[in-house]
Amino acid sequence: MKKALLLYSSREGQTVKILRFIEKELAATYQCELVDLHEKPEVDFTQYDKVMIGASIRYGHLNKKLYQFIEKNLSKLNSGKVAFFCVNLTARKPGKDTPEGSVYVQKFLKLSPWQPELIDVFAGALYYPRYRFFDRIMIQFIMKMTGGETDASKEVEYTNWERVKGFSKQFCAF
Structure with a gap:
């Protein structure tokens, strides 16, 4: 069975909840491993067919450890099948629930040296x-x-x- 790594940078747990949902959706095709990227900055990408990173916004910002992870693993992120999604409360509003309409995704794309091919944004929870x-x-x-x-x-x-x-x-x- 193919393997997928699901990495997260979560503050309140909604990003993890979303990844657990995704894990169930992928279960027929992928054996998934769910990992907190704050606790595991070293990842052997060769063990996985695909990787997904989910990260949450808090007070308008993604966690700095996400950017540190990206910088440390940039060549691996660029050479593999790696998707990204952002979780924030602004995405509860129509028009702000797409990567193009999300100020946070656009900010991420400007700040990050990594430009994911597959990207989305989801509303979080209070x-x-x-x-x-x-x-x-x-x-x-x-x-x-x-x-x-x-x-x-x-x-x-x-x-x-x-x-x-x-x-x-x-x-x-x-």
């Missing part, structure tokens, strides 16, 4: 009860400014699972 006080207040402020949910007692998932399923199919055909 987990107000799980946030620390400061994070909850900041996220409420951002959501108020952008017309989103501000009730601190709620957990709201915005991820469009049909889009994730479509990306999984693209990855298989990639």
